[in-house]
Amino acid sequence: MIYLNLTSRLQQLLFITFFLLTTFALYAQTDCTNLPTWSSSAVYNGGDQVQHQDIAYEAKWWTQNENPASNSAQWDVWKVLGNCSGGGGGGGTTNTPPNGSITSPADGASFNSGNVISISANASDADGSVTNVEFLANGSVIGQDASSPYSFSWSGAAAGSHQLTVRVTDNEGATTTSSAITITVTNPPSGDCNGTPQYVEAGGYDAGSQVQNVGNIYQCREWPNSGWCDGGAAAYAPGTGSHWQDAWTFVSECGGGSGGGGGNSAPTVSITSPANNTTFSPGATINISADASDADGTVSKVSFYEDGTLLGEDTSAPYAYSWSGAPNGSHALTAVATDNEGATTTSTTVYVSVSSGGTPNPGLPDRVLVGYWHNFDNGSGVVKLRDVSPKWDVINIAFAEPTTQGGATMAFTPDNAIYSSTQEFKNDVAYLQSQGKKVLISIGGANGTIHLDNSQDAQSFSTTMTSIINEYGFDGLDIDLEGSSLSLAGGDTDFRNPVSPRVVHFIQGMDAVLANFGSDFVLTAAPETAYVQGGYSTYGGIFGAYLPVLYHYHNRLDLLHVQHYNTGCMLGLDDQCYSQGTADFHVAMGEMLMQGFSVAGNPTSFPAFRQDQIAIGLPASPSAAGGGYTATGTVIQALDYLIKGQSFGGNYTLINSAGYAGFRGLMTWSINWDINYGYEFSNTYRPYLDGLPTARSGSSKVLTPKIQLGPNPMTNHLHINLPEEASVALRLYNQAGQLMQEFGGSQTGGLQTWDVSSLSSGLYLLHVMHGEERSIYKLIKP
Structure with missing residues (x-):
């Protein structure tokens, strides 16, 4: 959570003060000798200092790829420290932007759809060095290369005209975009597949050999002595394998337009079982069934694939395959039907996940509204727990923090400006619990950096947190680690088997805490997007750093409410980058957790969570966070799509078009800011959640009779x-x-x-x- 804001009257005073200080800073002198130069690819946390274009800056909070020169206004991420007086600042000289140009392909080149387009570029910097080259198609980044020779292989280009450019960044953060070249991608004419052999694994193919597979014709690429086209691994199966383009070139579709039996119609096929988004227990046999038919012939076989890898085939109806030994994680199932003339059709993908299960905590309602309560005044104002609105189901006390920054010994004391005694606070906790509310202690926060670097730290953490929970009678614990509390060390590549000390020992410490409490103890987490969904594109540092923890507690976790604020744009499952504060962002980030997703550098996908485990975290007001506040109408649009499948016409398309009826609810930072903003959050979303159909039989049950x-x-x-x-x-x-x-x-x-x-x-x-x-x-x- 971020504590940046003051009440409106104090905001005015702050703005004046900030303006005067910023004006002074612009003319002040700062020694930049030891300051690193800002890099668009580097990750910065609050307090980190850099130099950029002879000016020194300090990060206010986490940031990446936000140029200090254009992101240093009052509420932006960077604070101006002053002009560089010497050393690293270059003595006041002006940085010369870099140069870049595309050397290949040639302007006007044409390609067939399905082929890989190799793009090469030259890049240089007269007074420094080139740190990155981004490749753009029609203004959108499609890839990047940080070392010479600069190149990128573009696959999947849609038919049509495309403008290609490169954007070059130098060591001082200056960028230059090259002149554009235009290329054309066309769909090749359909060819008849009659006479072209069906691809088979280990088929002994030489360079130039042609085969048909999944409705297309492919030709073995000329890779001398590579053996790739021999099909020794399913990864190189043309059109379906994860690396097929290393071995094969797309030739044409099997349209039956010419030659021998022209006019052949491709078969139809669909997976009838299991249903999309089904979850299976480890060790369960997954029975896959498909319907297949051919209007002008017969179906010769149906092949079943998992994540592009052939599982098995069936040559007679009813078409089925029993898959045993499926690993934990999310899996994409497809069926490919082949007719008597060799034409093929691939079914729509069905997604399933394998997880050890878990059930909703019976102490939580069917839909939840979660709010953080401040044990401090950050300008929003304070409120005693007894006066918190009854609209909240879960109240997270913010925060238990280490006694020293970066320590492991935890402490919590009610703010004496809010409570006259510890006993008064305990009484209020018990009062909320008597109303059926869950009161949790949240650990960390933006200012509470926790470092568990060894087993002794893990023991200190578990001993002190258990004591805090017992003393105040909290119903559970919320994990809100930020900054460097969790980070992935070099060489840590598998979220299932982490080796980073702070990750390993945090899990060790948490296991010891949870061992002291029963199954009704509520466990939740509120990570930032970079730590979770960020692992889809990058796994290292803070990117994906929560994934080992979330994997370890995958079924024990009651609620995961990722913070949809204070973040840059994030990739969805469609590989498009969505910005905070938009309906597309909320839908894309939410579905990623309920579908599961691949993790960069790891062959195993992160498994999907149960729908009842997922909520969305939002700021209660524009002042509650540095960015990400979303108008209530936009949030309702996102929820209607995510839960009910009612599209608002955005750019992101749900993989599960029907939506996720079991989606659990909303979290906000914070209850205090909600009060400050006229109860907009609780007054809007409580009735919305209450108006949704019951999602889980019995999960919202309360004791009968009520007492x-x-x-x-x-x-x-x-x-x-x-x-x-x-x-x-x-x-x-x-x-x-x-x-x-x-x-x-x-x-x-x-x-x-x-x-x-x-x-x-x-x-x-x-x-x-x-x-x-x-x-x-x-x-x-x-």
């Missing part, structure tokens, strides 16, 4: 009011799990009063059992 109890904190007597038809058992336990009192075994309706004067001060758990149902209420004895 009323008080006072809480208890005095010498506890009063419990039960409906007349109730027949319940009530047992009171201390924190150690010892049964302290059992109120007469079975109680019937009406007001019941019990003497608790003999109990010592502390936290107690009242178990109320009605048939097979159980509810637990936390009570405090002062």
Whole structure:
């Protein structure tokens, strides 16, 4: 979370102060001798300093590829420190921008669709060095190269005219975009596949050999002595393998337009089972079935593929294949039908995931509204927990932090400007819990950097966090690690088996904490997008750093509400980059978690989460974060599409067109900012969530019958009011799990009063059992 904002009156004073300081800074002198030059590819955290074009800057928060020269206004990411007085600043000289041009292909070149287009460029810098060359098609980045010779192989270019350019960045962050060249991509004429042999693995193909596969004709590329076209690995199967373009060149489609049996119609095929987005348990056999037919002939076989790899074939209806031993993760299933003349058709992809399951926490409602409560005043104002709106289901207390920055020993004390005593805070926690709310302690935050570098740190963390949770009676823990708290070290490439010390020992420490609590203990996480979805494109540093943790707690995690704010644009599953604050961004980032996604540099995809585990994190007001606030109408558009499949006509298209009916809810930073902004967040989204159909049978069940109890904190007597038809058992336990009192075994309706004067001060758990149902209420004895 980011604490940047003040109330409107103070904002005016801050703006004036900021303007004067910035004006002074522009004319101040800063020694840039030891400051690194800003790089568009580097990641910077708050407090990092750089030089750029003879001016020194300091990052206010996490940033990447945001040029300081154009992102240093009042609420932008960079703060101006002053002009460089010497050293690295170049003594006040002006940096000369780099040069770049495309050397290949030639302007006006033409290509067939399906072929790889090799693009080469020259790049130089007269007074420094070139740090990166980006390749653009029609203004959009399609690839990059950071070292000479600069080149990129473009596959999948659509038919039509394309303008190609390169954008060159030098060591001081200056950029130059080259002149454009124009190329044309055309669909080749359809050719008859009759007489062209069907591709088979290990078919002994030489350079120039032609085969047909998945409805197209391919020719073996001229790679002397490579053996690739021999098909020794399914990765090189033409048209389907993950590296087929290394071995084969697309020739034409099988259209049957000329030659021998012209006019042949391709078969039809579709996967009928399993259903899209089905989740299977590890070890389960996945039975895949398909319908296939041919209007002017017969179906000779149906081939079943997983992520482009052939699983098996069936030559007679009903077409089916039983897949056993499927690994954890998300998998793309396709079926390819081949008719008696060799024409082929590929089915629509069906996505499945393999996961060890897990069920929704019965203590959480069907739809949840999660809000963070400030244990400090950052300009939004403060509120006592007892006065928090009842619209919230989960209240995250922000934050438990290390006693020293970068430490492992955790501490939490209620702000004495809000609460006169620790006991008053505990009483308010218990009061919210008596209303059925879940009160969690959140760890970290933007200012609470936690470093668990070894086993001793893990033990310190677990011991102190367990103590905090027990002392205040929190219902669970929220993981909100930011900055360098989690980062991937060099050589850490597999999210399933992490080796980075801070990741390994954080998991070790968390395991020890969770071992002290039962299955009803609520576990949530609120990472920033770079740490999760960022792993789709890059796995290293903070990019993807949460993935090992999320994988480890994949089924234990009750809620994952990624922060959809304070972020740059992020790639969706369609490989397009979407910007925060838009409906497309929320839909694309949300679906990625419920579909699973490939991880850069890792052959295994990160598995999909259950729909009930996913919520979206949003700022409660424009002042609550540095960026990412989204108008309520836009959020509703995104939710209607993501949950109900009702498109708003955006650029992102759902893979699961029907939407995700089990999507759990929304999180906000913060309850305080919601109050400050006139309750827009809670007043808008509470009724929206309540208006959605029930998504999970029984998951929103509350104890029947409902009871009323008080006072809480208890005095010498506890009063419990039960409906007349109730027949319940009530047992009171201390924190150690010892049964302290059992109120007469079975109680019937009406007001019941019990003497608790003999109990010592502390936290107690009242178990109320009605048939097979159980509810637990936390009570405090002062």
